[in-house]
Amino acid sequence: xxxxxxxxxxxxxxxxxxxxxxxxxxxxxxxxxxxxxxxxxxxxxxxxxxxxxxxxxxxxxxxxxxxxxxxxxxxxxxxxxxxxxxxxxxxxxxxxxxxxxxxxxxxxxxxxxxxxxxxxxxxxxxxxxxxxxxxxxxxxxxxxxxxxxxxxxxxxxxxxxxxxxxxxxxxxxxxxxxxxxxxxxxxxxxxxxx
Amino acid sequence: xxxxxxxxxxxxxxxxxxxxxxxxxxxxxxxxxxxxxxxxxxxxxxxxxxxxxxxxxxxxxxxxxxxxxxxxxxxxxxxxxxxxxxxxxxxxxxxxxxxxxxxxxxxxxxxxxxxxxxxxxxxxxxxxxxxxxxxxxxxxxxxxxxxxxxxxxxxxxxxxxxxxxxxxxxxxxxxxxxxxxxxxxxxxxxxxxxxxxxxxxxxxx
Numbered sequence: 300x301x302x303x304x305x306x307x308x309x310x311x312x313x314x315x316x317x318x319x320x321x322x323x324x325x326x327x328x329x330x331x332x333x334x335x336x337x338x339x340x341x342x343x344x345x346x347x348x349x350x351x352x353x354x355x356x357x358x359x360x361x362x363x364x365x366x367x368x369x370x371x372x373x374x375x376x377x378x379x380x381x382x383x384x385x386x387x388x389x390x391x392x393x394x395x396x397x398x399x400x401x402x403x404x405x406x407x408x409x410x411x412x413x414x415x416x417x418x419x420x421x422x423x424x425x426x427x428x429x430x431x432x433x434x435x436x437x438x439x440x441x442x443x444x445x446x447x448x449x450x451x452x453x454x455x456x457x458x459x460x461x462x463x464x465x466x467x468x469x470x471x472x473x474x475x476x477x478x479x480x481x482x483x484x485x486x487x488x489x490x491x492x493x
Numbered sequence: 494x495x496x497x498x499x500x501x502x503x504x505x506x507x508x509x510x511x512x513x514x515x516x517x518x519x520x521x522x523x524x525x526x527x528x529x530x531x532x533x534x535x536x537x538x539x540x541x542x543x544x545x546x547x548x549x550x551x552x553x554x555x556x557x558x559x560x561x562x563x564x565x566x567x568x569x570x571x572x573x574x575x576x577x578x579x580x581x582x583x584x585x586x587x588x589x590x591x592x593x594x595x596x597x598x599x600x601x602x603x604x605x606x607x608x609x610x611x612x613x614x615x616x617x618x619x620x621x622x623x624x625x626x627x628x629x630x631x632x633x634x635x636x637x638x639x640x641x642x643x644x645x646x647x648x649x650x651x652x653x654x655x656x657x658x659x660x661x662x663x664x665x666x667x668x669x670x671x672x673x674x675x676x677x678x679x680x681x682x683x684x685x686x687x688x689x690x691x692x693x694x695x696x697x698x
Binding site: 316319320323324327328329330331332335336341345348349352353356357420421424425428439443444459460461462464465467468469471472474475478479 | 512551552565685687688
């Protein structure tokens with residue numbers, strides 16, 4: 300399969316700064332989102348994005364196009380995030396998850412009240428993802444947000460395919476378990492109120 | 494009762510993948526579908542997993558801040574030009590120049606191990622034709638070689654042995670990276686096979 304960014308990358312390799320700007324514009328959302336999901340902090344994610352693109356700028360002349368540019372960029376981003384996370388260890392706070400979610404606007408719907416309730420339920424699930432163990436959060440991000448296949452995730456994380464699927468399934472079950480406990484708690488609160 | 498609960502738990506482990514695969518009608522999930530038809534607890538879990546799957550599929554990405562692009566480009570523009578030029582003009586990789594040096598060293602050893610008089614151009618005797626000059630030179634080489642057969646043999650064997658060692662080393666270095674990738678694939682294959690076998694035995698029990 301041909302790389303849609305191949306032509307742009309070729310221009311960047313010639314030192315075309317304007318082409319590099321276009322490349323950053325096309326890919327920065329993916330890079331930022333991955334960094335944010337791994338590190339859970341917007342400031343750290345911004346620093347990582349800058350570091351990643353500096354590395355890419357320096358290493359582009361040596362990029363031979365054997366893999367797709369997006370895969371190469373993804374690998375650099377992941378390595379940078381995991382290294383940074385190791386440095387920061389427990390200092391990272393997941394401060395911004397709720398902030399970012401509050402910025403989401405609910406689309407128009409016939410029954411806005413029901414929609415708002417449903418949206419809030421989903422938002423609480425998305426917040427719950429940020430509390431899952433890192434390995435589950437990472438595979439969820441790569442599968443659902445970066446739209447990578449199981450095979451691609453296995454290659455990026457150097458894990459067996461079965462392990463990737465197992466992580467995803469355990470993450471899904473963990474989230475379903477949270478949902479079950481929340482509903483049980485709600486029905487208990489209703490019983491108490493009555 | 495305990496066996497039934499255990500079987501329920503086994504089926505619940507398969508539910509997330511079943512939902513993620515789109516609840517296919519394939520024979521692989523026949524036992525699961527049969528169990529779902531009669532187990533309210535698993536049906537509830539299925540409903541929850543369906544909802545989780547739907548929520549995850551519309552999980553929004555966090556967009557990059559609007560000022561990030563300018564910040565990145567500022568950092569790029571501030572990069573020293575010499576760094577980028579140095580990286581563009583990469584020297585030859587060691588896999589190329591090491592064997593080349595080895596070949597050159599081997600040839601130089603071979604040439605300089607020859608006696609000096611054989612390196613000098615033959616001097617023509619007055620009246621001697623060019624073909625006679627070359628024949629005389631060749632005869633001189635032949636007589637020298639005859640007298641130093643062992644030394645010459647050792648030197649030339651040494652040269653070619655050195656070339657062979659460097660050639661093998663170069664080939665191994667090139668294959669090293671490929672070999673590591675291949676080994677990873679093998680490990681993944683056997684890990685997947687192990688998981689499939691475990692799942693199979695779980696299902697038949």
